Amino acid sequence: MSLTHLQRLEAESIHIMREVVAEAERPVMLYSVGKDSSVMLHLAAKAFYPSRPPFPLLHVDTTWKFKAMYEMRDRMSKEIGADLLVYKNPEALAQNINPFDHGSSLHTDIWKTQGLKQALDHYGFDVAFGGARRDEEKSRAKERIFSFRNAAHRWDPKDQRPELWRLYNARKHKGESIRVFPISNWTELDIWQYIHLENIPIVPLYFSAPRPVVNRDGTLIMVDDERMRLNPGETPEVKSVRFRTLGCYPLTGAVESTAETLPQIIQEMLLTSTSERQGRKIDHDQAASMEKKKQEGYF
Amino acid sequence: MAHQDALIAQDIDAYLKVHETKSMLRFLTCGSVDDGKSTLIGRLLYDSKMIFEDQLAALESDSKTVGTQGGAIDFALLVDGLAAEREQGITIDVAYRFFSTEKRKFIVADTPGHEQYTRNMVTGASTADAAIILIDARKGVLTQTRRHSYLVKLLGIRHVILAINKMDLVNWSRETFDKILADYRVFAEKIGITTFTAIPMSALNGDNILDRSAHTPWYDGPTLMGLLEVLPVEDDLAAKPFRMPVQWVNRPNLDFRGFSGLVATGTVKRGDQIRALPSARTSTVERIVTKDGDLEQAVAGQSITITLKDEIDISRGDVIVCANAPAQVADQFETTIVWMDDQPMLPGRALLMKLGARTVGASITEPKYKVNVNTMEHVAAKRLELNEIGVCNVSLDTPVAFEAYTESRDLGGFILIDRFTNRTAGAGMIHFALRRSENIHWQALEVSKAARASLKRQSPAVLWFTGLSGAGKSTIANLVEKKLHSLGRHTYLLDGDNVRHGLNRDLGFTDEDRVENIRRVAEVSRLMAEAGLIVLVSFISPFRAERRMARTRVGDEDFIEIHIDTPLAVAESRDVKGLYKKARAGQLKNFTGIDSPYETPEAPELRIDTTDLSPEEAAEQICAYLQSRGSHA
Numbered sequence: 001m002s003l004t005h006l007q008r009l010e011a012e013s014i015h016i017m018r019e020v021v022a023e024a025e026r027p028v029m030l031y032s033v034g035k036d037s038s039v040m041l042h043l044a045a046k047a048f049y050p051s052r053p054p055f056p057l058l059h060v061d062t063t064w065k066f067k068a069m070y071e072m073r074d075r076m077s078k079e080i081g082a083d084l085l086v087y088k089n090p091e092a093l094a095q096n097i098n099p100f101d102h103g104s105s106l107h108t109d110i111w112k113t114q115g116l117k118q119a120l121d122h123y124g125f126d127v128a129f130g131g132a133r134r135d136e137e138k139s140r141a142k143e144r145i146f147s148f149r150n151a152a153h154r155w156d157p158k159d160q161r162p163e164l165w166r167l168y169n170a171r172k173h174k175g176e177s178i179r180v181f182p183i184s185n186w187t188e189l190d191i192w193q194y195i196h197l198e199n200i201p202i203v204p205l206y207f208s209a210p211r212p213v214v215n216r217d218g219t220l221i222m223v224d225d226e227r228m229r230l231n232p233g234e235t236p237e238v239k240s241v242r243f244r245t246l247g248c249y250p251l252t253g254a255v256e257s258t259a260e261t262l263p264q265i266i267q268e269m270l271l272t273s274t275s276e277r278q279g280r281k282i283d284h285d286q287a288a289s290m291e292k293k294k295q296e297g298y299f
Numbered sequence: 300m301a302h303q304d305a306l307i308a309q310d311i312d313a314y315l316k317v318h319e320t321k322s323m324l325r326f327l328t329c330g331s332v333d334d335g336k337s338t339l340i341g342r343l344l345y346d347s348k349m350i351f352e353d354q355l356a357a358l359e360s361d362s363k364t365v366g367t368q369g370g371a372i373d374f375a376l377l378v379d380g381l382a383a384e385r386e387q388g389i390t391i392d393v394a395y396r397f398f399s400t401e402k403r404k405f406i407v408a409d410t411p412g413h414e415q416y417t418r419n420m421v422t423g424a425s426t427a428d429a430a431i432i433l434i435d436a437r438k439g440v441l442t443q444t445r446r447h448s449y450l451v452k453l454l455g456i457r458h459v460i461l462a463i464n465k466m467d468l469v470n471w472s473r474e475t476f477d478k479i480l481a482d483y484r485v486f487a488e489k490i491g492i493t494t495f496t497a498i499p500m501s502a503l504n505g506d507n508i509l510d511r512s513a514h515t516p517w518y519d520g521p522t523l524m525g526l527l528e529v530l531p532v533e534d535d536l537a538a539k540p541f542r543m544p545v546q547w548v549n550r551p552n553l554d555f556r557g558f559s560g561l562v563a564t565g566t567v568k569r570g571d572q573i574r575a576l577p578s579a580r581t582s583t584v585e586r587i588v589t590k591d592g593d594l595e596q597a598v599a600g601q602s603i604t605i606t607l608k609d610e611i612d613i614s615r616g617d618v619i620v621c622a623n624a625p626a627q628v629a630d631q632f633e634t635t636i637v638w639m640d641d642q643p644m645l646p647g648r649a650l651l652m653k654l655g656a657r658t659v660g661a662s663i664t665e666p667k668y669k670v671n672v673n674t675m676e677h678v679a680a681k682r683l684e685l686n687e688i689g690v691c692n693v694s695l696d697t698p699v700a701f702e703a704y705t706e707s708r709d710l711g712g713f714i715l716i717d718r719f720t721n722r723t724a725g726a727g728m729i730h731f732a733l734r735r736s737e738n739i740h741w742q743a744l745e746v747s748k749a750a751r752a753s754l755k756r757q758s759p760a761v762l763w764f765t766g767l768s769g770a771g772k773s774t775i776a777n778l779v780e781k782k783l784h785s786l787g788r789h790t791y792l793l794d795g796d797n798v799r800h801g802l803n804r805d806l807g808f809t810d811e812d813r814v815e816n817i818r819r820v821a822e823v824s825r826l827m828a829e830a831g832l833i834v835l836v837s838f839i840s841p842f843r844a845e846r847r848m849a850r851t852r853v854g855d856e857d858f859i860e861i862h863i864d865t866p867l868a869v870a871e872s873r874d875v876k877g878l879y880k881k882a883r884a885g886q887l888k889n890f891t892g893i894d895s896p897y898e899t900p901e902a903p904e905l906r907i908d909t910t911d912l913s914p915e916e917a918a919e920q921i922c923a924y925l926q927s928r929g930s931h932a
Contacts, residue, residue, distance in 0.1 A: 002532065003323075005323035005403070008600060010602070019656075052551070162723050165712045166426075166709060169714060187397045
């Protein structure tokens with residue numbers, strides 16, 4: 001009996017989670033309600049069964065997420081039987097930081113980056129699970145599974161511990177903390193396949209549906225609640241759209257789509273990129289060399 | 300890709316079905332950029348993976364501006380912007396990349412670093428099933444080829460692929476290919492690589508990567524991708540005896556007690572007889588529990604939870620093994636160590652070893668030899684520096700279950716952790732257990748330490764005076780001993796200089812010798828404390844690690860660390876023995892505070908600042924502390 005790639009990835013992620021729970025004093029799982037978080041939660045339920053996941057979920061809330069995300073968050077934490085901690089940066093709350101008045105980077109920094117640090121200090125968590133994957137971008141490719149932060153939450157890329165075999169060194173001094181990425185070795189396709197295979201609930205926003213949107217410089221922004229500021233003369237129109245990633249609704253672009261099922265989403269993801277690639281290839285002046293390669297049977 | 304695209308469009312469910320049953324292969328690429336390594340990886344990613352539009356756009360524009368292929372797509376750029384990383388000062392070490400075909404998902408460990416090559420390659424190799432060793436066809440087998448091959452063999456990678464690249468630049472010459480193959484075979488056999496597959500290729504042009512090249516009609520072996528897709532993956536692990544390190548004891552309620560772990564080797568079935576190590580207690584597997592339902596059996600690579608018929612004591616770090624072929628248990632091993640820390644490995648220093656799910660105290664002996672990774676020569680060594688590899692004995696403070704590394708990576712591979720910095724300082728592979736320790740049994744003594752001490756009506760203690768040369772340690776220790784003696788306490792003063800005239804006369808002042816110096820004194824002071832004495836130790840003892848070791852040997856309750864804290868300038872101005880003068884003049888090497896470090900104690904029981912204190916006042920303070928502690932009451 002040989003294991004499939006998804007079985008191996010699952011076993012590896014579970015192993016990582018158990019190492020953390022065995023070695024950390026106060027672990028927490030960062031829960032962003034997105035698809036990667038959904039997979040992490042599912043894996044956590046498996047890793048400790050029949051026990052409930054022995055750590056709380058932490059949602060660093062910006063107050064600007066989609067309504068559907070809040071519904072999902074409350075439902076899933078109840079189903080999984082984990083404590084849900086919601087942290088909202090009190091300074092951001094007091095100053096009413098929002099994407100419209102303060103811009104996306106300030107909004108994100110104060111609510112999310114500062115909020116996360118505050119939350120970890122506030123609750124005294126020493127290890128936090130995150131859902132980052134190595135395939136997301138080049139610089140992530142060499143990120144460790146156990147990533148260290150000093151007492152000021154800073155990451156020193158020059159001082160990363162080598163990770164060999166299945167051995168993770170989780171020792172740290174007081175005040176230091178570790179971010180652990182159990183799904184480091186999963187790709188986006190692995191995530192979608194696993195969601196499909198395991199029937200993992202995800203936020204409905206990933207599926208296409210008629211939704212009210214406005215077009216801002218080519219980006220479709222959904223009008224999710226009455227706080228959305230419309231430009232003069234701007235009226236939302238209903239389009240069949242879905243979201244490939246989820247965040248604060250005024251900062252998250254929708255794509256026009258008809259994908260209403262998981263296989264259709266996966267199909268769309270795969271075809272968009274391949275057709276894009278093929279479309280672009282012809283544009284360029286090395287068409288001749290490509291032609292030669294095609295003759296030789298490469299593509 | 301073409302037919303895959305068609306399947307995605309026509310029948311996504313069928314496509315998903317195919318991809319759900321894929322296997323996974325992890326491999327390592329060895330070679331430098333000059334060999335075309337990045338080009339090869341870029342080519343594999345490009346030819347097999349769906350590359351997203353943003354990545355492609357970046358690749359095309361980068362190829363034009365910084366590419367090396369005259370504006371054509373430079374596949375190497377897909378892999379990384381090494382230059383950019385260097386500019387940002389980011390350590391270039393191990394990067395992991397992913398691609399997949401219909402049959403397999405692949406994880407590529409790419410180790411581009413040159414400076415830290417050994418550390419990085421060993422890290423990447425530790426999880427790899429296969430290794431691609433690149434050779435530039437124009438250059439043949441080089442020193443680096445030998446180094447890569449040695450490390451691949453050392454880390455136990457089973458499948459070796461010799462990618463003889465840039466064949467287009469030697470006119471696809473079969474003679475060249477055969478010559479390289481023959482050269483390599485001679486070398487490979489010498490280091491124990493018995494099988495490998497050599498493929499003539501051009502990563503740049505894609506020859507023999509995905510499809511057979513028209514240029515090599517004389518080659519009838521597989522293409523690179525063809526081979527990668529069929530190499531057996533961890534198939535041998537399931538056939539070995541069952542072993543599972545226990546990561547976590549699962550106790551949701553009083554009725555359930557499960558042991559969670561990842562099966563390292565073998566197969567476990569319901570009803571199997573098992574043994575827990577090191578306790579050697581036996582029981583029977585009752586259930587194999589997963590959230591998706593109980594399993595009849597589980598195999599190597601699966602994360603499971605098992606329950607047993609009997610209530611036996613098992614905790615994290617124990618290993619559950621099949622009863623009929625249990626693993627060995629030992630506390631001393633011969634190993635190969637790869638040192639990964641900037642601080643050198645000094646024999647005798649106290650470290651932590653993590654093996655499976657167990658972390659134990661460990662110390663390493665002087666290397667038997669170190670290996671020159673370029674020539675495979677054995678070289679005599681006193682220590683291991685960063686990126687050096689040596690064969691050393693390791694001694695643990697408690698016995699552990701293990702396997703030879705060649706039998707099991709999970710039970711034979713370990714990391715070494717620095718107790719102070721918590722860094723992963725080294726990695727090692729177990730060869731075999733040393734029998735020595737098993738044959739020397741601890742003699743249980745009937746008269747105890749407490750009994751001996753009570754005869755003297757005192758509590759034994761070790762007062763460990765540490766500080767710079769000339770700080771006043773010996774003067775103060777002398778006064779303290781006089782006071783204790785006058786109170787009727789039975790004491791003994793171990794003085795650094797005096798001990799160096801006898802017990803430690805064979806030791807010098809190198810870091811290695813300082814470690815051994817303190818180890819011996821710690822042992823002697825422990826024996827004296829066992830005898831019921833109050834021991835005063837007056838040693839510079841400059842390193843935290845050794846003071847920690849002494850504390851561990853003596854026991855925390857009896858160990859009193861006293862830092863005689865005199866600023867260097869003050870100690871130097873006193874210079875009672877004239878040593879600072881000599882050291883400053885360069886006549887005395889490795890002098891603490893001058894050209895050898897003193898690591899200030901972080902949490903001594905007592906810190907005596909002698910700047911404004913006379914030795915008598917300092918001795919008073921120490922006696923008052925002992926009084927308050929009841930140590931000599």
